[in-house]
Amino acid sequence: MQQGLVIETQRRHSVVQLEDGRKISCISKGRLLQMACGDRVKISITNEREGVVESVLERQSLFYRADAYKEKLVAANVTQVACIIAPLPAYSDELLNRWLVCAEASNVKAVIGLNKIDLVEAAAAANALAKYRDLGYDVVLFSAKFNDAPMRERLIGERSVLIGQSGMGKSKLLNALVGEEAQKTNEISVALDSGKHTTTFTRLFTLGREDTWVIDSPGMQVFGLNHFSRLEIERAFPEFRASLGHCRFRDCKHLHEPDCALRKLVADGKASEERLSILRKFCSEGEAVPHYARH
Ligand SMILES: Nc1nc2c(ncn2[C@@H]2O[C@H](COP(=O)(O)OP(=O)(O)OP(=O)(O)O)[C@@H](O)[C@H]2O)c(=O)[nH]1
Ligand SMILES: [Mg+2]
């Protein structure tokens, strides 16, 4: 039995890098054994190039999405989620909020990277992100094409996963960081203003040093938060955190109940109606179905 690091995942297949640097193509032992890029695993070697993942070692963190029916692991043992957005194709503010909430609830730092600042449309997008800066998030403006330095600076010394919709430039950034065309990028998606799903599997790269990982993931259009309870989701909104438990009713849904501490924050101009609506929406989604396979 050998130990290794999962550096690539695609459904039940993975590539595991052994301590001596060898890369072994693996399947997992059972259907229930799920692994993610960044996982440390025990494998039994079948031959020179193939093996079976027998078990996953304890994780420091796990970033994943879950809807009512299934869970999809994205990355394990990361210290940071880098949400990559761009002015073109237009990004979804709701998805960005999902990633921020998932990162907070998973005890992983979040950084927001606005890519393609070489485009004229970037100015408006940058302005629209001021609200996240006000919440305390690090908002980084960069261009994977012309100047990746601001983003690179945030990634050094961290184990990060790049997450975002298709066409935002995650793979372009990855290539700029590693200094070669390691990942395919799509030249058409921008012109069509729609994602093309160029990257089809998740892959881990080390930036020349052991302590720096960057994981490139396929573009995502949905991101369920079913693995979190109402309270975990509420706590993932930094601006409302201190008010939790201060509503008149213990089971307040922050809708029309009297003396709602969260609505009061909004009324006092200390939090936005928009974020409160998002909080209500994310919480109600989880309640529609039973929690599934909580970890
Ligand atoms: N103008 C400009 N275009 C960029 C920049 N970064 C990426 N692009 C373009 O954006 C398009 C999408 O880039 P990708 O790196 O493939 O996007 P992705 O996020 O990896 O997309 P998926 O793999 O589908 O999730 C390509 O045409 C890139 O050339 C940038 O900084 N400026
Ligand atoms: Mg890609």
Ligand SMILES: [Zn+2]
């Ligand atoms: Zn309330």
